[in-house]
Structure formats: C-alpha cells, structure tokens
Amino acid sequence: MGEIKPAMQNQDLQFQDTVFLQGQEQQSIIQRRITEWLILARIQFTIIREAWVWIFIMACMFPLTTLLFLKFFTVDPTPAVMTRIITGNMLFGLIVMGLNSMAQEISWQKHQGHFTYYSSLPIAKINFIFANLLRGLIMSVPSFIILAMIGQLAYGIQFHYSWGLVPVLLLTVFSVVGVGVLIGFWSPSHQLTNMLVQALMMFVSFLTPVMVDMNQLPTILQWFSYIFPTTYAADAMREVLISGWSPSVAWNTLVLLLFSLISIVLILKKVDWRVEQ
Amino acid sequence: MKLIYQLEDVNKTYKKGKVVANQNISFDVQQGEILGLLGPNGAGKSTLIKQMVGHLAPTSGTVCYKGTSVQTQTKRVAQEVAYYSQEPHALTSLKTWEALYFTGRLRGLTKEYAVKQTEELLERFGMQDLRHKLLKNVSGGQKRLIGIGTCLIGFSPVMILDEPTNELDPKKRRLVWDLIQERNRQGVTIILVTHNVLEAEQVVDRVAVVNHGKLLAIDHVSVLKQRVDQRMKLEITTSLGESDYVCQSLSALGHWTQTGENRIRALIEKQNASYAIDVLTNQHLPIEEYSLVPPNLEDVYFHIDDEQDRPAKAEVV
Numbered sequence: 001m002g003e004i005k006p007a008m009q010n011q012d013l014q015f016q017d018t019v020f021l022q023g024q025e026q027q028s029i030i031q032r033r034i035t036e037w038l039i040l041a042r043i044q045f046t047i048i049r050e051a052w053v054w055i056f057i058m059a060c061m062f063p064l065t066t067l068l069f070l071k072f073f074t075v076d077p078t079p080a081v082m083t084r085i086i087t088g089n090m091l092f093g094l095i096v097m098g099l100n101s102m103a104q105e106i107s108w109q110k111h112q113g114h115f116t117y118y119s120s121l122p123i124a125k126i127n128f129i130f131a132n133l134l135r136g137l138i139m140s141v142p143s144f145i146i147l148a149m150i151g152q153l154a155y156g157i158q159f160h161y162s163w164g165l166v167p168v169l170l171l172t173v174f175s176v177v178g179v180g181v182l183i184g185f186w187s188p189s190h191q192l193t194n195m196l197v198q199a200l201m202m203f204v205s206f207l208t209p210v211m212v213d214m215n216q217l218p219t220i221l222q223w224f225s226y227i228f229p230t231t232y233a234a235d236a237m238r239e240v241l242i243s244g245w246s247p248s249v250a251w252n253t254l255v256l257l258l259f260s261l262i263s264i265v266l267i268l269k270k271v272d273w274r275v276e277q
Numbered sequence: 278m279k280l281i282y283q284l285e286d287v288n289k290t291y292k293k294g295k296v297v298a299n300q301n302i303s304f305d306v307q308q309g310e311i312l313g314l315l316g317p318n319g320a321g322k323s324t325l326i327k328q329m330v331g332h333l334a335p336t337s338g339t340v341c342y343k344g345t346s347v348q349t350q351t352k353r354v355a356q357e358v359a360y361y362s363q364e365p366h367a368l369t370s371l372k373t374w375e376a377l378y379f380t381g382r383l384r385g386l387t388k389e390y391a392v393k394q395t396e397e398l399l400e401r402f403g404m405q406d407l408r409h410k411l412l413k414n415v416s417g418g419q420k421r422l423i424g425i426g427t428c429l430i431g432f433s434p435v436m437i438l439d440e441p442t443n444e445l446d447p448k449k450r451r452l453v454w455d456l457i458q459e460r461n462r463q464g465v466t467i468i469l470v471t472h473n474v475l476e477a478e479q480v481v482d483r484v485a486v487v488n489h490g491k492l493l494a495i496d497h498v499s500v501l502k503q504r505v506d507q508r509m510k511l512e513i514t515t516s517l518g519e520s521d522y523v524c525q526s527l528s529a530l531g532h533w534t535q536t537g538e539n540r541i542r543a544l545i546e547k548q549n550a551s552y553a554i555d556v557l558t559n560q561h562l563p564i565e566e567y568s569l570v571p572p573n574l575e576d577v578y579f580h581i582d583d584e585q586d587r588p589a590k591a592e593v594v
Contacts, residue, residue, distance in 0.1 A: 023390030023432070032385070039382045046370045050411070113364030117427070119332060121383045122356035 036123050040131035047105075048139060058101070059143035063093040066211075067147065071154050079157055079242075086151030087237040088211035091172070091230055093143040095210075098177035100201045102136045106184025107193035129181060129267050136177030137170075144169065148241075164245030168236045171256035175229035178263030185271040210234050229259040280344070281435055281466045282306035282329060287338035289324050289490075298324040299335070300490045311457070311467040313481035315474055315578050321490040322470045323363065326437050329468070330360045356385075359433035361441055366424055369413035373404055376412055377426050384431035391430070398426045401452065418445050425453060429460065436460065438469040442476065454480050478574035486581050493581050498574055505572045505580050508544040511553055512570075515539045516563035523562055527553075532583060539565075544572060544580055 027035065048055055067089040074081065109115065118128055152159060180197070187193040204210065208225040209217065217225065225231045236252035282305065289299040299321045306312050314322045327333040328340050331351040340347045342354050368376040374395055381391035399405050402422045407415055412423060425441055441457070442450040450473070458480055461467055471477045477484075478498060485495040494501060511530070515523045520541050524533040530553055531543040545553055550569060557567055572580070 023386045023394070025385055025387045036383060039379050043368070043371065043375075043379055046375065050370060109367065112367075113362070114367035116332065116360075116362045116364045117367035120330065120355055120358075120360040120362070121380070122352060122385070123383055 033124060033127060037127040037130060040123065040127050041134050044131045044135040045138070048135060055097070055101075055139055056142055059093050059097045059139065060146055062096050063089040063143070063147050064150065066092060067151060067154065070211075077155070082155040082157055083159075083238050083242055084213065084234075085211070086148065086155065086157075087234055087241060088205075089151065090144050090147045090237065091176075091210050091234055092205050093147055094140050094173060094176050094233075095201050095205055095230065097143065098136045098140045098173060099180040099183075099204070100197045101139065102132070102177055102180035103183040103187070103193055103197045104190075106132060106181060107187035107190050110184065110187055111190045126264070126268060129185075129264060132181050132184075133174060133177055136180060137173050140173050140177065141169075144173070159241040160244050162240065162244040164240050164249060167253055168233075168240050168249065168256075171253055171260060172229075172233040172237060175233065175256045175259035175263070178260050179229065182263045182267050182271075185267050204228050204230050229256055232256055232259070279308040280305050281308050281342065282468075283339075283341040283344070284325075284329070285339050285341075287325070287328060287335045287340055289321075289328065289333065290336045294336075297490045299328070301338070302487075302490075302492045303338075304485060304492060304495050306466060306468060308466050309461070309464055310482045311461050311469065311480055313477045313484045314468065314470045314487055315472075315477070315484055316487035317472075317582070320488045322487050323439055324490075325487065326360075326439060326468065326470060330354060330358055330437055357433060358435040358437055359384075359428040359431070361425055361428045361436070361438040363439050363443070366412060366420055368423075368427075369411070369420075371412055372409050373412055373415065373419075373423050374399060374408040376423050377430050380427040381430040384433070386431055394430050398429060401456065402426065418449050421445055422449060422453075425456070429456060432463075433465070435466045436468070438467065440470050440472065442471065442473050450476060474575040474578055475573060484574065484578075486578055488582050501577045501581075502572070502574065505544055505577055507547050508572060509547055509550050510542065510570050510572045510576050511545050511567065512536070512540065512542045513557075513567045514565040515541065516565060519563035523564065526560070526562055527556065530556075534579065534583070542576075542579075544576060 025032070025035070067085065070085045070089075074085070077085070148159065183193060183197060183200075206212075207217070207221050208228050208231055209222075210230050214222055214225065214231075232252040232255040236249050236256065239246060239249045239252075284305070285303050287299055287302040288297075290297050302325060314325065316322050324333065328335050329342075329347065331340075331347040331354045334348055342350065342358070347354055366376075368379075371379065377395040377398055378391050381394055382388070386394065396405075399408055402419070404415075404419060404422070407419065412420055415423075421441075421444055425438070428436055428438065436457075438457070442453050445453060454476060457467055457469070469477070469481070481498060483495060483497050484501055486493040486501075513523060513527075517539050520535060520539050524535075524541055527533065527543070530549060531545045533541050533543045536542045554569065556562075557564060
C-alpha cells in the first residue's frame with residue numbers, strides 16, 4: 001500500500017473526529033426518531049404540495065361517478081342499501097388513492113432509484129414507511145369526507161357521527177394504505193405492480209362486500225373476502241355511521257388494527273431497502 | 278494510518294454466474310486519501326461502490342468498513358459515508374434549499390447548523406436566487422450540484438461519489454473538484470468514480486483501474502505513470518478517411534488506437550521519437566497535424582486497458 005500524501009500525515013486524526021461531530025444534534029434516540037419522522041413527513045408532503053388539486057379530483061372522480069350511477073340505477077333503495085352504497089363508495093375512493101396510487105407511486109420511486117437517496121441516509125425504515133402512510137392518509141381522507149357529505153345529500157339520509165368514527169376511519173385508511181405501501185415496497189417490476197393493483201382495485205371494490213352484501217356473493221368470493229381489510233372496514237364504517245360504536249364495530253376495528261400491524265411488520269421484515277441480493 | 282475500507286476477493290455475478298460484474302477485487306482505502314476509480318462504462322465500477330455503501334451484497338468475498346463487514350452495519354455506513362449516486366434525484370418535488378436543509382437534518386444536524394450549511398452551499402453553487410425554485414425546474418447541472426450538496430452537508434468522514442462531474446460545464450466541474458479537495462483537506466476520505474481522467478489526475482492520490490469487472494491496477498498516480506515513462510504520446514489528425522492508411526504506414530512505431538473519426542494515437546518508445554518525427558515530416562503522409570507529448574494519466578489508463586484487452590474478454594454487465 002502506498003503512502004498517504006504528506007499534507008494528510010500532519011493532520012491530527014482525533015481532531016478530525018471532532019470536526020465530523022460539528023453541528024450534530026445532541027438528542028435521545030426517541031427525540032432523534034421523531035425529528036427524523038417529521039422531516040420525512042415534510043418531504044412526503046412536498047410530493048402532494050404541487051399537485052393536490054389533481055390528487056383530490058382523482059380521488060373523488062371514480063367513487064363519485066359510481067355513487068351517482070348507483071343513485072340513478074337503484075329504485076327506492078332502503079336506508080341500509082343507501083348506507084352500503086355511500087360507505088362502499090367512500091371505500092372505493094380509499095382503494096383508488098390508498099391502495100392503487102400509493103402502490104404505484106412507491107413502486108415508481110423504487111424502480112427510479114429514489115430509494116438510493118433515502119437508504120444512503122442514517123434513517124430508520126419504519127420512519128420512511130410511516131411518512132409514506134401519512135401521505136396516503138392525507139391523500140385519502142379529504143375524498144373520504146367529501147364522499148360522505150355528497151352521499152348524504154344525494155340520498156337524503158343522516159349519518160350518526162360519534163367518536164367511534166375516528167378510530168374506524170383512521171384504521172380503515174391505515175389498513176388499506178398499508179397494503180398499498182406493502183405492494184409498492186415489494187414490487188419486483190413497475191409494470192407488474194401496475195397490472196396487479198389495477199386488477200386488485202377492481203376485484204376488491206366490486207367482488208368483495210364493499211359495494212354489495214356478503215350474502216349476494218358466491219361462496220368462493222365470500223372466502224376470499226376475509227383476506228381483504230376492506231371487508232371489515234365496510235362493515236365497521238356502515239355500522240358506526242348507522243348506530244354508533246358496538247361490539248361488532250369494535251371487533252372489526254380490532255381486525256383492521258391487525259391488518260395495519262401485519263402490513264407494517266411485513267414491510268419491515270420482508271423488504272430490505274438497503275441491501276439488494 | 279487507519280484503514281477505512283478493505284475489500285477481499287469481491288465477486289458479484291448475476292444470472293447464476295453467467296453475467297460477471299466484479300471478479301476477485303481486493304484493495305484497501307486509507308483514511309484521508311482520495312481514491313479514483315477509473316474505467317469505461319459497464320466496467321463494474323458502480324456495482325463495486327454499491328457494495329461498498331452496502332446497497333448490494335457481494336456474491337462472495339468481503340467488503341469491510343473500519344474492520345467490520347458492511348452488510349452487518351449498513352446503518353453505521355449510512356451514518357458515516359455520504360454517497361452520491363447516478364440515480365435520478367429523489368427530491369425533485371422539493372425546493373433547492375429544502376433538498377439541502379432536509380438532508381442535513383436527516384444527517385442529524387441541528388436546525389441552525391443545517392440552515393448555515395445550506396446557505397453556504399447555495400452561495401458556493403451560485404444558486405442563492407434559486408433557493409425557492411423546485412429542483413425539477415432547475416437545469417440538469419444545477420440538479421447535479423444540489424445532489425453533490427446533499428453529500429457535502431453535514432460532516433461525513435467518508436464520501437463516495439459516482440461520477441460527480443458528469444453533465445457539468447467546465448466552471449461547475451472546477452467548483453466540484455475544488456469542493457472535493459477542500460473536504461479532503463479537512464480529513465474526509467473520498468472515493469470517486471470518474472470518466473474525467475485528466476481532471477481527476479489533479480485531485481486523486483491513488484487510482485484503481487477497473488475494466489471487465491476486474492481490478493487491472495491500483496497505485497499512486499506517479500507510480501502508474503512510471504509504466505509509461507519511457508514513452509511519448511504521438512497523436513495525429515489525418516486527412517478525412519485516411520486514418521487506416523496512416524495507421525498501417527506507421528504500424529512499426531507502436532499500437533495505434535482510433536480516438537476520433539480522423540484522429541489516431543499511440544504510445545511510442547522515447548528512443549523512437551526522432552525517427553517518428555522524421556517519418557512524419559518526410560514521408561508525405563496524408564496528415565493534417567500531429568503532437569508528441571509526455572503521456573498523462575488518461576494515456577496510462579488506456580495503456581493498462583489496452584494491455585488487458587488483448588486476451589479474451591469475459592461477459593460483463
């Protein structure tokens with residue numbers, strides 16, 4: 001091995017170590033992780049900052065179309081059917097933005113090499129995941145609320161608003177966005193992800209008990225329905241909006257919590273963002 | 278002097294060994310040095326540095342950072358090694374100041390320090406007026422500068438830069454080389470991949486020449502230059518379409534390489550220099566101009582590469 005250049009030999013390397021610590025924040029690990037998450041969330045927010053109008057239109061367009069179509073198509077619907085149509089379309093909006101768009105966006109970032117920037121920084125993967133989940137939440141919640149309001153007006157019914165709606169709404173969004181984020185992180189190729197999420201979006205929205213009742217589906221589709229969080233989300237949303245918090249809502253909310261945790265654990269354990277094999 | 282990196286018999290293959298990206302690469306990187314990785318496109322340089330930053334696992338062999346395998350301490354490597362990649366920028370939706378400031382904060386800088394360094398870097402880049410412009414709306418060169426800035430912000434003890442001067446105009450290239458040298462004077466160990474051999478020669482301490490996935494040579498610039506110190510570089514511009522004829526006519530002088538449509542180059546023995554000039558002036562060859570100069574690092578690189586090119590090549594990425 002050759003010698004290092006003379007100018008370097010004269011330097012005090014211990015002094016250099018103190019140079020490298022200049023300006024470093026002296027924080028506990030928890031404070032550090034919170035700061036990190038806030039910064040990552042701000043970066044994620046900038047992605048929607050420029051195009052929020054289009055994101056909002058996109059999030060509302062599909063479900064609003066089906067909501068109005070079903071309004072024209074159904075003759076004298078019962079309150080139960082009307083509630084199912086409205087909550088189904090609220091979930092459809094969530095599936096469009098939280099599952100479809102998030103999966104495609106994260107997959108695009110991954111295959112464009114954007115993860116290289118993040119994985120080159122000393123940040124925790126869980127913070128990056130939660131920052132993405134927050135973006136999914138910001139992208140989905142407005143259309144969720146707008147559709148609930150338009151649905152009520154269009155069908156002339158009044159929902160029951162209670163504090164129980166908050167955990168149901170948040171866990172509904174997190175469980176669906178979690179699946180989208182998981183698919184995006186896992187994505188072996190962007191084309192495959194595009195096709196997969198488009199197919200999944202249609203299947204979950206129309207062939208599981210989101211828009212229709214479980215009993216209306218063939219048995220095989222009923223079995224499949226149990227593996228999607230939207231089945232439990234639709235049940236919980238409908239019940240909590242009709243009659244408020246109940247043991248059945250609590251059970252469905254717990255299942256949604258499990259779905260959220262499972263998707264986060266799967267991303268953490270199965271998707272290695274730093275090392276490719 | 279502390280060792281920063283130790284690479285031992287690093288191999289990276291794809292498609293069950295059919296495609297070879299790196300073959301048995303071994304070398305060390307010492308604290309405080311600037312090591313240049315030179316080689317043509319597809320030589321395996323980027324694959325090698327991805328293994329050094331822990332973004333890619335070697336098929337076999339070990340890449341150690343400060344004595345421990347990179348694979349077992351990717352977080353520490355991310356903490357201490359600033360990496361500038363050729364990948365498109367992830368932060369195009371951010372304003373230029375945000376890209377620098379947020380990166381500084383994610384590297385653990387305090388708000389005050391991150392602001393201070395962001396301002397200093399924007400000033401060095403001459404981009405103060407563009408601070409509120411989105412990164413996607415600035416020029417390619419300015420995007421690159423901000424990308425390099427994200428490596429410079431904070432005080433990482435090691436910097437790995439993959440073609441930092443690519444797509445930059447001469448003024449910005451000079452600025453980047455100056456910044457690299459400044460950081461190195463502060464004790465930062467720098468590993469850089471570059472095609473710009475002539476400019477790198479002024480900056481690097483040691484050079485590693487990589488081609489076809491193999492490490493062809495690694496040494497100090499002056500030592501590598503000794504390989505060709507008994508030679509001179511003869512570069513000829515021929516009349517249009519006459520380069521083959523001139524090559525044939527002068528084949529006795531050395532191995533000729535076509536460097537342009539009507540430009541050829543050879544390293545000739547010093548003792549043959551006067552004979553070469555005599556041939557060029559008296560044989561009425563279709564020549565526009567010629568120059569006979571001592572070889573530089575680029576010529577050393579081509580010389581090493583030419584020597585290796587003669588045996589059969591392996592399939593490389």
